[in-house]
Amino acid sequence: METVGIGLLGLGTVGSAVARRLMEQWELLAERAGATPALRCVAVRDVSRSRGFDLKNVRLVGDPQAVVSDPAVSIVVEAMGGIDPATGLIEASLRAGKTVVTANKAVIAASGPRLSALAAEHHAHLYFEASVSAGLPIVALLQGSLLGDRITALDGVINGTTNVILTQMRTPGVSYADALADAQRRGFAEADPSLDVDGWDAVSKLVILSRLAFGVNVTSDAVDRRGIRDVAVADVGALAQLGYRVRLLAHAERAASGAIHLRVRPTAVGPGHLLHAIDDADNAVIISSDLAGTVMLSGVGAGGGSTASAVVSDVVTAVRERAAPMTQPAPLTTPTLLGDEDLEVAGYVRLRLSAEADARALVLQALEDRGLAVDAAVDLTGLELAVFTGVGPRAVHDRALETLDTLTSVDEILGDLDRVEA
Numbered sequence: 001m002e003t004v005g006i007g008l009l010g011l012g013t014v015g016s017a018v019a020r021r022l023m024e025q026w027e028l029l030a031e032r033a034g035a036t037p038a039l040r041c042v043a044v045r046d047v048s049r050s051r052g053f054d055l056k057n058v059r060l061v062g063d064p065q066a067v068v069s070d071p072a073v074s075i076v077v078e079a080m081g082g083i084d085p086a087t088g089l090i091e092a093s094l095r096a097g098k099t100v101v102t103a104n105k106a107v108i109a110a111s112g113p114r115l116s117a118l119a120a121e122h123h124a125h126l127y128f129e130a131s132v133s134a135g136l137p138i139v140a141l142l143q144g145s146l147l148g149d150r151i152t153a154l155d156g157v158i159n160g161t162t163n164v165i166l167t168q169m170r171t172p173g174v175s176y177a178d179a180l181a182d183a184q185r186r187g188f189a190e191a192d193p194s195l196d197v198d199g200w201d202a203v204s205k206l207v208i209l210s211r212l213a214f215g216v217n218v219t220s221d222a223v224d225r226r227g228i229r230d231v232a233v234a235d236v237g238a239l240a241q242l243g244y245r246v247r248l249l250a251h252a253e254r255a256a257s258g259a260i261h262l263r264v265r266p267t268a269v270g271p272g273h274l275l276h277a278i279d280d281a282d283n284a285v286i287i288s289s290d291l292a293g294t295v296m297l298s299g300v301g302a303g304g305g306s307t308a309s310a311v312v313s314d315v316v317t318a319v320r321e322r323a324a325p326m327t328q329p330a331p332l333t334t335p336t337l338l339g340d341e342d343l344e345v346a347g348y349v350r351l352r353l354s355a356e357a358d359a360r361a362l363v364l365q366a367l368e369d370r371g372l373a374v375d376a377a378v379d380l381t382g383l384e385l386a387v388f389t390g391v392g393p394r395a396v397h398d399r400a401l402e403t404l405d406t407l408t409s410v411d412e413i414l415g416d417l418d419r420v421e422a
């Protein structure tokens, strides 16, 4: 059977799981690929460090460029992370006509369309299934099974770190800082957690998914982003009492006009919603489309095993398709973004009423006067009130909140979140 040489950039969490799979299951993979994917060369930063398993017959190098230029390597797997030098190494591989498989969401979000075009130009392929929610086959679904559909919306819990933190914060007495520290201890959060907790990781993944789902040329700037640092534990607790879960929800939609909207925001998820049950490090993505209706993928969205599942699957596909002519990537259109006057959202506001007589009624009346329906109002402890605002334009919500801030019946607005129901 023919052999296809694989080069690997990085031997960390993802790279080592990929290397093990390629070495331990090569016969099975060869059967599926129609040729043997043989790991030839691996780049790491520190070549002297023991990796805990035997890399027999594999060249270990400290210079990643040596993998790219190794004549025995036809497929380069990039599992080192970061923008630089990963982007340049992917470019160099594609220019040399080598197919690239990457798990790197930052690179694909920043440069995916350009790199796909570069791949086509050099008769190479670019695969990136692992870049979104690791082993959940969401890219394959959007690039394959749903190609006959018009997708109208995507909703997902696509960042495990924030979901671990928000899940922990439901336990009484656990603050955001406690939950973050615990997630760091358990290996779910980095020492510098900002990419996750400020929403950037989810933004990158949403950008990649939106390009595939809607055929639009979007970048991270198009995403309305709010992280979880300012989510009050009191809101997580109050909502939990009422049957809601707070999640960092990634949402993309395409309106009938063709305008699109992308957001990553902490959101109160109602009971009965498909994302309500997605706790801890699990990920899930719901795709809404005109023919298939609602399709959901859920499972482990990070970690060596799950990510290697996607990477190795891409490697097998790459070996299988190595002789296939590269088709030009579908052209992406420049989208119009849906404005706040047209974007419909529901909300949750927690506030402390003043001691003014009829404060509660005055607050609810003020919301109705500003054109915002109230679905429910729930008295919490003391003078605190939770208001579930009905579906209405984002601009109306924002203006109503500004009004509340000026009312003498309101002592303080304590928290506000988007809300989704089943």
Ligand SMILES: NC(=O)c1ccc[n+]([C@@H]2O[C@H](COP(=O)([O-])OP(=O)(O)OC[C@H]3O[C@@H](n4cnc5c(N)ncnc54)[C@H](OP(=O)(O)O)[C@@H]3O)[C@@H](O)[C@H]2O)c1
Pocket (backbone or CB within 6 Å): 009, 010, 011, 012, 013, 014, 015, 043, 044, 045, 046, 047, 062, 063, 064, 078, 079, 080, 081, 082, 085, 103, 104, 105, 106, 130, 131, 133, 134, 301, 302, 303, 304, 307
């Ligand atoms: N971990 C996950 O659960 C997960 C899930 C989905 C996607 N991803 C993506 O997968 C990629 C890898 O993540 P990871 O968690 O496996 O990272 P990691 O554990 O930090 O491993 C990175 C590897 O790359 C090597 N490396 C980094 N810079 C290098 C350089 N300049 N030259 C040579 N080698 C270099 C490191 O070498 P040393 O070992 O010598 O330091 C290490 O082996 C990232 O793009 C990440 O976003 C990760």
